[in-house]
Amino acid sequence: MRYNIIREPYILLETVGMLHKYVNDIKAVDTVKYRFPPADDAERQSRVRCMQRMNRVQEIINEVCVDVDRNDPQMVRYFGRVECGCEYTCLAQLLTFSFCTLERSDFWGNVEDICRIWKDLQERNCWIDSKSAVSLLFSDEPESPGNLIRQVKALNYSGEFRMELCDALDSFEDTLHHMAELIEPLAQRLEKVFREDPFLFGDLWNYWQDVICSGKNAPILELMGADAAVLGEVTEVRIALSCMNTNLGSNLGGSNTALRLNYRALFLGSSVTPESTTIRKGVEWDGISALLKCLGDSKRLEMLRRLAKERSYGLALAEAMGIDQGNVSRNLGMLYNCGMLKQEREVHRTYYQTDSEALHDFFVRVEQLIHS
Numbered sequence: 001m002r003y004n005i006i007r008e009p010y011i012l013l014e015t016v017g018m019l020h021k022y023v024n025d026i027k028a029v030d031t032v033k034y035r036f037p038p039a040d041d042a043e044r045q046s047r048v049r050c051m052q053r054m055n056r057v058q059e060i061i062n063e064v065c066v067d068v069d070r071n072d073p074q075m076v077r078y079f080g081r082v083e084c085g086c087e088y089t090c091l092a093q094l095l096t097f098s099f100c101t102l103e104r105s106d107f108w109g110n111v112e113d114i115c116r117i118w119k120d121l122q123e124r125n126c127w128i129d130s131k132s133a134v135s136l137l138f139s140d141e142p143e144s145p146g147n148l149i150r151q152v153k154a155l156n157y158s159g160e161f162r163m164e165l166c167d168a169l170d171s172f173e174d175t176l177h178h179m180a181e182l183i184e185p186l187a188q189r190l191e192k193v194f195r196e197d198p199f200l201f202g203d204l205w206n207y208w209q210d211v212i213c214s215g216k217n218a219p220i221l222e223l224m225g226a227d228a229a230v231l232g233e234v235t236e237v238r239i240a241l242s243c244m245n246t247n248l249g250s251n252l253g254g255s256n257t258a259l260r261l262n263y264r265a266l267f268l269g270s271s272v273t274p275e276s277t278t279i280r281k282g283v284e285w286d287g288i289s290a291l292l293k294c295l296g297d298s299k300r301l302e303m304l305r306r307l308a309k310e311r312s313y314g315l316a317l318a319e320a321m322g323i324d325q326g327n328v329s330r331n332l333g334m335l336y337n338c339g340m341l342k343q344e345r346e347v348h349r350t351y352y353q354t355d356s357e358a359l360h361d362f363f364v365r366v367e368q369l370i371h372s
Contacts, residue, residue: 003212005239007205008105009194012180013267015107015187016079016092017244022065023079024090028057031246031271046273049207053270056200057243064189078179082161087290087337089134091161091168095176098136102238102265107187111180115173117259126258130154130329133337138258143348145329154329156337194243204241204270236263246271288366294338299323300331304340304354311344311353 021028029051068075078092099114127144128151129137145154152166168175194201246269295301302321306312314332318325332352335341339358344351 002236003239004236005205005208005212005241006102006105007201007241009191009201009243010100010102010105010110010240011107011187011191011194012110013096013100014194014242014244015183015190016096017242018061018064018190019068019075019079019183019186020081020090020093021244022061022068023070023075024081025070028061028244028246029054049203050271050273053200053203053243054246056197057246057270060190060193060197060200061244064186064193068186074182077164078182082157083290084133084156084337087134091164092179093134094132094136094165095168095172095179097134098132098138099259100135100240100265100267101259101261102240105240107184107191108180111176114176118172121258124258127151128155130156131333131336132156133333140258141345150326154326154333156330156333200243200270201241204243204268208239208241208268237266238263239266239268241270242267243270245269291338291362292366294334295340297331299327300335303328303331303335304359307341307352308354308356311342311351313349313351317352 020026021031031054070076079090081088082090096110096114099117101113101117104110104113121138124140125144126138126140128148129139130145130151131137132155145151148169149166152162152169155162155165157165245267295304299321303317306317306320312320314328315325317323317332318328321328332341336343336352340355340362341352342355344353
């Protein structure tokens with residue numbers, strides 16, 4: 001397996017990540033949570049270095065966004081926090097991270113790439129998968145849920161935000177260009193800071209280069225589904241490094257197969273280390289609270305009970321429970337994104353089954369945290 005670590009920052013994505021934190025008053029250091037004490041001196045040193053990066057990231061956010069009004073309607077529109085199951089996203093993330101192929105890192109080049117990919121997906125009649133959460137997933141399988149309105153209706157977002165997203169996607173290029181023009185001055189400031197302060201990206205690049213060359217890469221990359229057995233025919237893993245997206249360790253290319261990449265694309269956030277035990281769906285308190293909220297719904301608990309007995313698919317489950325199919329799809333998406341369901345894709349159907357082991361492990365971890 002060949003790992004290609006890209007040195008240049010993806011400035012559009014970095015700016016989106018920065019503004020998502022700033023507009024919602026999310027402190028960079030608060031996004032770094034560790035489940036267990038450091039195992040050894042090497043891990044302890046790694047965490048100290050990580051906290052140094054987080055402190056510098058926060059300084060940069062404050063410096064670059066010094067004159068940004070958090071309550072500006074346009075900033076709130078694009079960067080205001082939107083709940084999606086156990087995690088959070090925003091309109092700007094859905095319009096950018098969903099199309100991250102790591103082809104071009106410059107600001108407007110990245111915008112052009114995204115528009116090209118969206119156009120290609122539309123021409124191939126691809127549709128938005130209901131399991132979409134922090135980013136949009138696309139499918140080119142024949143069982144489309146219908147037009148754009150129906151596709152967005154099946155997503156696990158609030159009704160108000162689904163309308164906002166539908167409008168944005170209906171005029172995709174205009175919306176993306178409007179957002180890009182709005183944030184371009186901030187992107188230029190951020191890019192200037194990165195050029196003048198090599199600590200962040202230089203340190204990250206050297207860190208991961210050393211990790212991979214020393215053979216320590218297996219645990220973290222396997223955890224993100226990057227091992228050879230999962231990759232199959234893919235021989236290259238492109239790794240982009242991110243400062244502003246601190247805990248993001250996302251398998252972009254593999255979960256978005258409709259993008260037709262011949263490589264795997266990964267984003268490693270600035271707080272991710274080979275020893276990390278929490279990536280995205282971690283065990284920190286915010287994650288625990290969101291997961292308990294997801295499970296605290298009678299319909300979803302009934303779905304888990306039924307799917308623990310035998311696997312099923314959306315339409316059959318809707319008929320058995322007497323619930324609207326769109327409602328079932330949204331709830332299945334929430335449970336799947338929480339890691340509570342297994343999924344098997346067959347020719348014309350997607351089957352779900354309760355992941356009893358994951359459910360058990362979650363409540364064990366809750367108990368561990370309560371007694372820690």
